[in-house]
Each structure stands twice: as C-alpha cells, then as structure tokens.
Amino acid sequence: MENFLSLPEDKQRTIRNSALKVFGENGYKKASVKDIADEADISKSMVFHYFGTKKDLYLYLVDYCSKVLTGPLTSIQKDLPRDYFERMKVATEKQMGVLKDEPFFLKFLTSMLSESDPEISEELQTYRNYAATFQSSYALDDMDFSKFKEDVDLKVVLRMMVWMAEGFSRNVSLESEEDLDKYIDQFNEAVELLRFNLYKEEYL
Amino acid sequence: MENFLSLPEDKQRTIRNSALKVFGENGYKKASVKDIADEADISKSMVFHYFGTKKDLYLYLVDYCSKVLTGPLTSIQKDLPRDYFERMKVATEKQMGVLKDEPFFLKFLTSMLSESDPEISEELQTYRNYAATFQSSYALDDMDFSKFKEDVDLKVVLRMMVWMAEGFSRNVSLESEEDLDKYIDQFNEAVELLRFNLYKEEYL
C-alpha cells in the first residue's frame, strides 16, 4: 500500500483510473487483475506489489472515492446557490472537475452501490448508506423553489433533471478530454433553456 | 436451435431474458453460460442442448433483437406523428411495450453495439450499421418543428431529450412490472411539461 502511495501523482492516477474502469465495468468478481494491469500498462505483479491483494485494491478505491466525495464535492456545500438551476450547474461543474481527472469515478460508484459479492459486502455496508445520505441531502437541502411558474409541477421537474443528469453523466466517459468542456457547456445550455421557460418572467 | 424454438413461448422468453441480461451486463467474453443457466433456472447442459454453442446463442439474440427492431417498432414508422413531443411519447410507449416483455433488450443492444470480442466481431459488423441507420432515421424524419417558441434552440432541446430518454430507459429494468406503467406515465408527464412550456401558446 505504501508502495503505491509513494508513486508519482500521475502514475497513481493512471493506475487508479484503470482500476476504476475495469471494476466499474465488470463488478468485483468478474474484474480481473490482469485486465487492470493491461489497462494501466504495467505488469500484473506490480498491482500486487502495490496493493497486496485484489480485495485491498478494491477497498482502497472505495475509500479513495469516499474521500473525494467528502472533500472537493462537499466543500461547496455551505454556500450552495439556493436557485435550483444555479445549483444544478454548480453541482455538475464540480462533478465534471472530478470526472476530468477520474473519468470512471461515476461508473465505479454506481457499480459499487449495487455490488453484492460476499467477499466485500461487509466492508461496503458502511460506505453505502453514507453515499446514499450524501446524495439526497446534497440535492435538495434549503432549495428555493419559489421562482418557478405556478403551474409547473416540481416533482416532474426534479425527476426530469435526474434523468437528464444521468443520461448526461453516462456519456461523459465517451468524450475526449479536449471536447469535455464543450460537452459540459451543452448541458448548461439545456439547464438555461429550462430555467428560461420554467421560471416566472420576473426572475429572468 | 430447433430444440429451443419448439419450446413453449414463455419458457423461451424466460431463457432469452436471462441471456440478454447476463450478456448485456458482462459483455460476450465475461458472460458465462453457467450464469445464464442459473438465471433462467435450468441446467447448463440445456443451454447447449438448445443453442449448440455460446456463440450461437449470442448470435441468436442479436438476430432476435434485429427482428424486433424491424418488426413491432418500425410498423408505426409510416404514420408517426409529426409533432415532436407526440412522437416522443408514441416512441417510448412502443419501446416500453417491448421492454415489458424483454426488460434487458436495451441493455443488451447497448452492450452489443460496443462489443469488440474478435470471436464475434465479424458477424456483428452487419447488424451494427443497420441499428445505427435505424435509430437516426426513426428519430427525426419528417418532423414538424414549427410549433416551438422562436427563441427555443432546437439543437438544445434535442440533446436534452436524448439525455432524458437515456436516463429514463436506463432505469426501466429497475422497475417492477406492476410499477412500469406508472413509471412510463412519469415520463409522459415530463414530456407534457416540456411541450406546455416550449410551444407557442397557440398550439397548446
């Protein structure tokens, strides 16, 4: 473990990314250490040299992700905009900041939340409800909904945005790094379009 | 192969579903025949008895899916509504009709389109561009965009709807059969909300 942490930052990131990708795509059991090593362009032996066992590697990734979630993403929690769409934009922007460095962060997290392999299920239990509470409080706490037109059903808007965000996020890993910013702008354009058409005129 | 086709309809569906699920979730190589058999509650031997080889099973599924795509889904192609949102609703409704019987149809198709295993890549090439052309023509052909408010950027709307539809579809397989209709209604509600706020007043 300390073998890995004493690596140069970007080599760490490369390896982490490969591991996040392979685990995220295949789940714990079907992800093989060889696949991860190949993806990271190192030998299988090195993975064991760095992390000890496959399980240790997986749990390191879980721990790393939870630290990212509590760190950069919650640091803005206090002064989150009360405006719904503004918050949506800030949130995705922050999220994309992470995804730019770790494109498979999200896929791994999703896969992890539905992971059921007995070899790691115990250790995951702790992190799971943690991520759940985080997600919900983050989204709606202290939100100002008063700017919406009165005939707009907020429940519907909320669900719609969840779908949108999911569809959007799901395709992030397909974008090349240089196109990512444009892709994010496209999302913001959509958010703006909604704001413009769903808010009362006096708030535009 | 004829062994399988002479099975009662619903047993065929059960097995097909299990195969679509396992292949869709794991890709061709990592999907194991044992997993499929377990999911379908039959013995591994039966899978081989029905389909011959793993490859034959996979290609059967591909062929089956392409037939579904050319059959039920294109039968409405001629009299598709020219109204954008109306078409969106009709399309998802049809799509859901399929997904009610084959919940993993979509996941399998997505996975298939990015399948790269050399053992099947040749045979897939044919189906791939087929699915691509289908998707695009289906979506936009002969559409009436004149009802939108003039300051609405259509490109943005289109992209947004793609994200929405993807996020929505992605969660269909999580819904229980009895809740599926409600879930579809939620999507239609969202479509209605958009239509109501993005169309010129005279078209409401």
Place this chain on the structure above:
DNA sequence: TATTTGTTGACCGATTCGGTCGATGGTTGT
C-alpha cells in the same frame, strides 16, 4: 563495486471456462 529498489515473466494450485456424455425419468405410441 556493493546494495538496494523497481519490475518482470514464469510459475503455482485452485477455480472456472465452454462443451460433452451417459444416466435417469417422464411421455408417447403400440
């Protein structure tokens, strides 16, 4: 040069892979 450190490919036993096959038990025709 001597020594440590990073890295690898060959290798281990165990498991799982796709696929086969003989045994079993139910169904059908006679």
Place this chain on the structure above:
DNA sequence: ACAACCATCGACCGAATCGGTCAACAAATA
C-alpha cells in the same frame, strides 16, 4: 405391458484463467 423416445441433469473433460508468489534481472543509489 413394453419399447422407443426425448427432455433434463450432474458428473466430467481438457483448456484457459483466476489470484497470488517468487526468483531473477535491471536500474538506480551509495
């Protein structure tokens, strides 16, 4: 009643792959 048939399964096959180890080589440090 028997025989012919056929669906179904569990045991089994050789080959591949699994997680993990280790001796040996290369590079850097001293």
